[in-house]
Amino acid sequence: MSDPVVLIVDDEPAIRRLLRTTLTSQSWKTVEAGTGEAALRVATEASPDIVLLDLGLPDLDGVEVLRRLRSMASTLPIIILSVRDDERGKVAALEAGADDYVTKPFSMAELIARLRNALRHGLQKEGTAPLFVSGDLTIDLVRRQLFRAGVEVKLSPREWDIMRMLVRYAGRVLTHQTIMKQLWGPTGDVQQLRVYIRQIRHKIEQKPDMPAHIITETGVGYRLV
Amino acid sequence: MSDPVVLIVDDEPAIRRLLRTTLTSQSWKTVEAGTGEAALRVATEASPDIVLLDLGLPDLDGVEVLRRLRSMASTLPIIILSVRDDERGKVAALEAGADDYVTKPFSMAELIARLRNALRHGLQKEGTAPLFVSGDLTIDLVRRQLFRAGVEVKLSPREWDIMRMLVRYAGRVLTHQTIMKQLWGPTGDVQQLRVYIRQIRHKIEQKPDMPAHIITETGVGYRLV
DNA sequence: TAATTAATTTAACGAAAATTTAAAATATAA
DNA sequence: TTATATTTTAAATTTTCGTTAAATTAATTA
Numbered sequence: 351m352s353d354p355v356v357l358i359v360d361d362e363p364a365i366r367r368l369l370r371t372t373l374t375s376q377s378w379k380t381v382e383a384g385t386g387e388a389a390l391r392v393a394t395e396a397s398p399d400i401v402l403l404d405l406g407l408p409d410l411d412g413v414e415v416l417r418r419l420r421s422m423a424s425t426l427p428i429i430i431l432s433v434r435d436d437e438r439g440k441v442a443a444l445e446a447g448a449d450d451y452v453t454k455p456f457s458m459a460e461l462i463a464r465l466r467n468a469l470r471h472g473l474q475k476e477g478t479a480p481l482f483v484s485g486d487l488t489i490d491l492v493r494r495q496l497f498r499a500g501v502e503v504k505l506s507p508r509e510w511d512i513m514r515m516l517v518r519y520a521g522r523v524l525t526h527q528t529i530m531k532q533l534w535g536p537t538g539d540v541q542q543l544r545v546y547i548r549q550i551r552h553k554i555e556q557k558p559d560m561p562a563h564i565i566t567e568t569g570v571g572y573r574l575v
Numbered sequence: 576m577s578d579p580v581v582l583i584v585d586d587e588p589a590i591r592r593l594l595r596t597t598l599t600s601q602s603w604k605t606v607e608a609g610t611g612e613a614a615l616r617v618a619t620e621a622s623p624d625i626v627l628l629d630l631g632l633p634d635l636d637g638v639e640v641l642r643r644l645r646s647m648a649s650t651l652p653i654i655i656l657s658v659r660d661d662e663r664g665k666v667a668a669l670e671a672g673a674d675d676y677v678t679k680p681f682s683m684a685e686l687i688a689r690l691r692n693a694l695r696h697g698l699q700k701e702g703t704a705p706l707f708v709s710g711d712l713t714i715d716l717v718r719r720q721l722f723r724a725g726v727e728v729k730l731s732p733r734e735w736d737i738m739r740m741l742v743r744y745a746g747r748v749l750t751h752q753t754i755m756k757q758l759w760g761p762t763g764d765v766q767q768l769r770v771y772i773r774q775i776r777h778k779i780e781q782k783p784d785m786p787a788h789i790i791t792e793t794g795v796g797y798r799l800v
Numbered sequence: 801t802a803a804t805t806a807a808t809t810t811a812a813c814g815a816a817a818a819t820t821t822a823a824a825a826t827a828t829a830a
Numbered sequence: 831t832t833a834t835a836t837t838t839t840a841a842a843t844t845t846t847c848g849t850t851a852a853a854t855t856a857a858t859t860a
Binding site: 731766771793794 | 806807808809810811816817818
């Protein structure tokens with residue numbers, strides 16, 4: 351396996367630098383974020399192997415960041431950094447799905463041990479899930495979950511079937527005929543597909559009447575971008 | 576690491592005072608409980624680093640307290656205090672997961688040594704806890720125990736089988752098909768599963784009609800969160 | 801072994817969710 | 831423009847779920 355990537359989320363540059371130096375000396379790679387928003391963005395872009403998350407962030411509540419990270423990538427190991435005696439935060443963090451909790455101040459040796467531990471446990475759980483990511487959309491075919499801006503959106507079975515086909519053909523056009531034959535068999539009316547496309551758009555598009563993800567190719571079919 | 580917090584559980588105020596004085600003089604912090612119920616409550620609130628537990632408590636059986644503490648925090652070092660020659664209690668305590676056993680009367684020097692030892696070992700063994708924790712739910716697959724708000728809830732064999740599958744797939748959707756094939760084999764009706772899900776929900780959910788843990792994925796299966 | 805208790809299965813029914821259908825409104829291409 | 835394709839809407843239909851209670855089976859105890 352290549353070197354694990356650690357996402358460091360902390361608003362203090364000094365702490366980020368300290369962590370970066372320590373971790374890179376252990377032949378780990380690091381990506382960093384100073385705010386909760388940035389953390390969510392970087393997490394989707396860089397797909398880190400583990401996250402070090404400081405609870406005291408300026409913009410978003412740390413626990414909220416944790417929750418969204420967790421829902422975006424449910425097996426991603428997340429270790430919380432926080433000041434001692436923040437019992438409320440600790441409980442909330444563990445409930446929201448943190449894998450471990452390290453109180454400041456901490457020794458680097460201890461932190462590295464925790465990282466190794468979480469990484470070992472986290473990685474053996476699940477192989478790398480084939481995630482489809484586009485803009486604020488994240489689709490995990492293995493877990494049968496779809497997230498829009500980090501928030502899970504529920505799809506009915508038919509809606510999922512269609513979405514899955516679109517993801518597998520992402521970028522290419524899926525003809526009506528192909529979809530119909532696959533999901534409805536010989537019987538089945540294209541009109542049914544149209545109704546479902548509308549429903550899906552209303553769930554995943556910001557402006558369902560100006561779809562950015564599911565594009566209509568008139569006379570042919572649909573395309574996912 | 577900053578000063579360790581020791582939870583003292585003993586129904587005799589005089590003994591608590593003695594221990595408190597001795598331990599604080601060693602720059603340890605203490606929290607105290609005079610009953611089993613209080614011990615469980617304080618343990619969750621103060622999250623001590625180690626527990627000194629007297630087996631002869633007025634309300635709950637000491638071993639029962641030990642068991643619950645252990646299931647709540649599986650790596651928490653617990654040292655049992657008990658009168659000499661209570662061999663039965665000693666065996667039961669060690670089987671229930673005590674880390675050490677000190678008989679009264681004992682010298683303070685001995686106790687401190689035991690504390691230091693347990694603390695050192697406890698901290699290095701770290702995180703080998705196959706516990707599923709979510710909200711007020713704690714599930715110990717190894718011990719086959721489920722706790723809701725610290726109180727054990729008993730499940731029938733079938734209920735356990737289902738719960739275990741859900742825990743192992745926690746976060747992911749378990750399809751009806753998967754569960755049925757695994758637990759009922761080729762014969763078996765999804766309706767049976769539905770009845771069991773209802774029973775489990777009534778045991779573990781606060782509002783069984785608005786389940787927070789076992790989520791229905793209509794047309795697909797169930798998901799544990 | 802019989803009696804008792806616990807666990808599991810089965811069946812029925814109303815409620816909720818998903819799917820289909822049909823028709824009107826809008827957009828697109830020739 | 832005219833014809834065709836698509837979107838939108840709402841209602842009808844079907845499927846799935848949760849719930850309940852009784853029937854059956856298994857386990858325990860006297």
